[in-house]
Amino acid sequence: MDVTDISTITPLELISLEEPPATKEGAIEFLLDLAVDAGRVDDRDAALDALLEREEEATTGVGFGIGIPHAKTDAVSKPTVAFARSTEGIDFDAMDDKPAKLLFMILVPAAGGEDHLQILSALSRSLMHEDVREKLLEAESKQTVQDVLAEVVE
Amino acid sequence: MERTVTVVPEDGLHARPASQFVETANEFDADVQLGRADEDDLVPAASMLAVTGLGVGHDESVRLVAEGDDAEAALDALEDILSTPEAKQ
Numbered sequence: 001m002d003v004t005d006i007s008t009i010t011p012l013e014l015i016s017l018e019e020p021p022a023t024k025e026g027a028i029e030f031l032l033d034l035a036v037d038a039g040r041v042d043d044r045d046a047a048l049d050a051l052l053e054r055e056e057e058a059t060t061g062v063g064f065g066i067g068i069p070h071a072k073t074d075a076v077s078k079p080t081v082a083f084a085r086s087t088e089g090i091d092f093d094a095m096d097d098k099p100a101k102l103l104f105m106i107l108v109p110a111a112g113g114e115d116h117l118q119i120l121s122a123l124s125r126s127l128m129h130e131d132v133r134e135k136l137l138e139a140e141s142k143q144t145v146q147d148v149l150a151e152v153v154e
Numbered sequence: 155m156e157r158t159v160t161v162v163p164e165d166g167l168h169a170r171p172a173s174q175f176v177e178t179a180n181e182f183d184a185d186v187q188l189g190r191a192d193e194d195d196l197v198p199a200a201s202m203l204a205v206t207g208l209g210v211g212h213d214e215s216v217r218l219v220a221e222g223d224d225a226e227a228a229l230d231a232l233e234d235i236l237s238t239p240e241a242k243q
Binding site for chain 2: 058062066068094124
């Protein structure tokens with residue numbers, strides 16, 4: 001992921017250790033609001049529409065207890081990744097039926113070319129490692145989450 | 155057995171084509187793996203996370219390797235998905 005550095009993509013304010021709503025759509029809005037509250041989203045409705053449209057095409061519940069809702073949208077002006085986690089897990093329509101406990105939302109500008117796929121694949125590759133998933137599930141501070149994500153960027 | 159296939163869908167092996175690909179890989183009595191054609195590493199075709207992690211784009215080539223009773227049928231079905239352009243909505 002050579003898009004830019006992690007403190008720009010995922011500043012601490014885009015990381016939440018609070019419990020998100022228990023539904024897929026509720027959780028997506030929760031992640032989106034982290035970005036909205038951080039002033040990174042110009043048009044919340046447009047961003048939400050883009051995210052839900054992508055979910056409708058095919059779920060971003062990729063299995064292993066992970067959900068990665070993502071979209072390209074002009075509602076953001078720079079690549080943005082928000083993180084939250086669910087203790088019980090959320091039904092993300094994953095093929096392996098495992099509830100999603102680690103949630104990442106990726107938003108990149110529409111003109112960002114393949115940036116979103118680069119971020120998505122880098123994130124997916126690192127999440128295939130169980131120790132990365134464990135670290136994120138067990139992190140007790142936002143800083144720790146950001147540190148783990150920083151390793152993903154490298 | 156194995157074969158190399160070029161990915162036709164415009165968005166690459168992503169979104170709906172990726173989802174169809176993984177679902178199909180799960181349907182056969184075969185162990186299917188895939189990787190980029192120019193690399194040795196292979197990942198399980200039946201894992202959405204693994205397929206997403208490959209990040210294969212339009213017009214790139216992948217190597218499919220299958221073992222098991224249905225290996226050939228599985229490769230046929232998977233090649234079919236990778237060779238079908240996605241209807242734009």
